[in-house]
Amino acid sequence: MSDKINKVVLAFSGGLDTSVILKWLQQTYGCEVITFTADLGQGEELEPARAKAELMGVKPEHIFIDDLREEFVGDYVFPMMRANALYEGLYLLGTSIARPLIAKRQIEIARKLGADAVSHGATGKGNDQVRFELGYYALQPDIKVIAPWREWDLTSRTALIAFAEQHQIPVPKDKRGESPFSTDANMLHTSSEGKVLEDPWEEVPDYVYSRTVNPEDAPDAPEFITIDFERGDGVAINGVGMSPATLLETLNDYGRKHGIGRLDLVENRFVGMKSRGMYETPGGTIYHLAHRGIEQITLDRGAAHLKDELAPRYAELIYNGFWFSPEREMLQAAIDYSQTKVTGTVRLKLYKGGVYVVGRKSPNTLYSEKVVTFEDDAGAYDQRDAAGFIKLNALRLRLLGRRDA
Template sequence: MPKLKDVKKVVLAYSGGLDTSVILKWLQVEYGCEVVTFTADLGQGEELEPARRKAERAGVKEIYIEDLREEFVRDFVFPMFRANAQYEGLYLLGTSIARPLIAKRLVEIARETGADAVAHGATGKGNDQVRFELNAYALDPDIRVIAPWREWDLNSRAKLIAFAEAHQIEIPRDKRGEAPFSVDANLLHTSSEGKVLEDPAEPAPDYVYQRTLDPEAAPDKPEIIEIGFERGDPVSVNGEKLSPASLLARLNDYGRRHGVGRVDLVENRFVGMKSRGVYETPGGTILLAARRGIESITLDRGAAHLKDELMPRYAELVYNGFWFAPEREMLQALVDKSQEYVTGAVTVKLYKGSAQTIARTSPYSLYSMAHVTFEEDAVYDQKDAEGFIKLNALRLRLLARRRGA
């Protein structure tokens, strides 16, 4: 890939870790450009001020460190959950849904600072490079993207450390050894991949799990919580109104201590290969169960079934990096229309790794006890079922006669 020699300023998605610290210096050396750093707090649970200090020591003059937790949950996580999105039936898309927000701010900061390009630390084998870049191009068709992992020859940890030492980049002692696996985290989930997890025939070691208690060690007594919904989004826990980020954090706390939300998955990456990931999504798993509960009484059968048919397509679009694509926005409009009456409260029981809906209520419930009762009623004439069955059986009977049955 030819280098963009005319780049004068680039905005780097910067964590302050070894990889992005090396990338920062590499951009300064190879491109001779000014680097603006952008570090997002998406609820990963790490102190971000060290990233500021490292950027300052590297000579960075424009440093962006932003708390995006509320925007992340309100404008990205909650809209995705309205679709009940799960990639390949299991993955709640915790990493995937963070990338469009990061890409959005990279593009916005590039405009604010007059930068010529943006840069990220995603490797050439993974999905994140695709997500960052597709979302960036959707927001600015002329943006230039620098992906060092696709350009440089620093293709091993030893080479990264050697480069860091040659350029006086501080390397914490615990980062000098080979990490047993890589981690991506935000308020929605923790994702662990690589190294000790690469062989799908081997169970994940216990130490991989960081956000949830082992279900076997979880409390022996169930815990009951109530989640309130308005138009498809959760707004309260046990009657207490909470902001989007605070609510998800509260559900994470409940899920953590009851071992809820562990998934060990071999998935199909967009770039073509299969990969094994261990995900922990405690609050999201509780939320999905509760959303299914409230929708079960507020959505019409046709709407509910259509949503379920479209969900895999929606999830695939998010996974592949098409958050800002028109087809995702079209599906979102359909999903949001379905949520007009998804209001009420759901009671969930948490117990040793499970989150089970045990009660649900809504002022807009379509559930009619008068129609479903096994006792005598005056609203349903059971004789009507005979004609209904005969009409639906007509084509089946014609097919059977043709077969000579």
């Protein structure tokens, strides 16, 4: 290769793709590979990744398996949730929000060990290649990025398996032959796409779901829970204080039990194509509805409506990989300012795939029963004031009406 690479930090899961990439990097670039495996609460045993890396010649001191669960939820998921961000009105951005943290940690390791390059296993068709690499370049502008799927000639799973067997790379039995679909998981969600999901007319097979029971099989009795918020972030469930990661994991358990958080979506990828994916975001779906519930009584109308205007732009920035951009940080500052009084408790009803806000209270509430009541308000609101308000708002309409009559 024209660019000499001495050390490269690889985002490494220990699965077929990244195991083949590890060997390919060693062969193609003749470089030392440093592996980084992020624990984002994906629910998988990560130590096999260490054993796989050692088997393939990576020095023990160059194998990083980092528990990033609290940082992931506290510094990435919660700020995003403060914005009520939904991509294309539906997607809670579970994969998107994990990529900047992985990229950040790869760059930190590269700096620590003096690596020349970083590498990832994202394909040339998807969004993740953009998200990883925008993160790399934002944090280390001159870093060399190696994206094997854009360089090699291994264009199918069959070719990957053949390469693995040729180089004595262990292949999990369930990876032999065509995989029915691909998945990505972290504490916030699991996404599935490809193969059996590629025809958007066909219903998602039940076996694709892994994080939630079928809503039809969920308990026949509803369950009620409360979530406490402070300055826009969840801090307790049913009055029990919890760290960000523990709170989300607890909500995941509730969501799994009640079949909450399934989404079948055809979305517009940043690279231009449409793709069909199935997302399971059990705890995140509950949390999102609860956060909107506490905002209903603590945010002023103007602030709330402006937030709703900003949210699609914010969501698009995350989806497209611009977490470290100045515009995302500017939006975050405005969003975080809006949350200074978003403190209180929301009561929710969970039932057969549904989440329903059934109560909310706050020491900072803007809701006044005395003003809004249909009973005697003891002078809290003078209904005669509405006449002038309406006439002033109607002035331009009346002028238009007279002109066009």
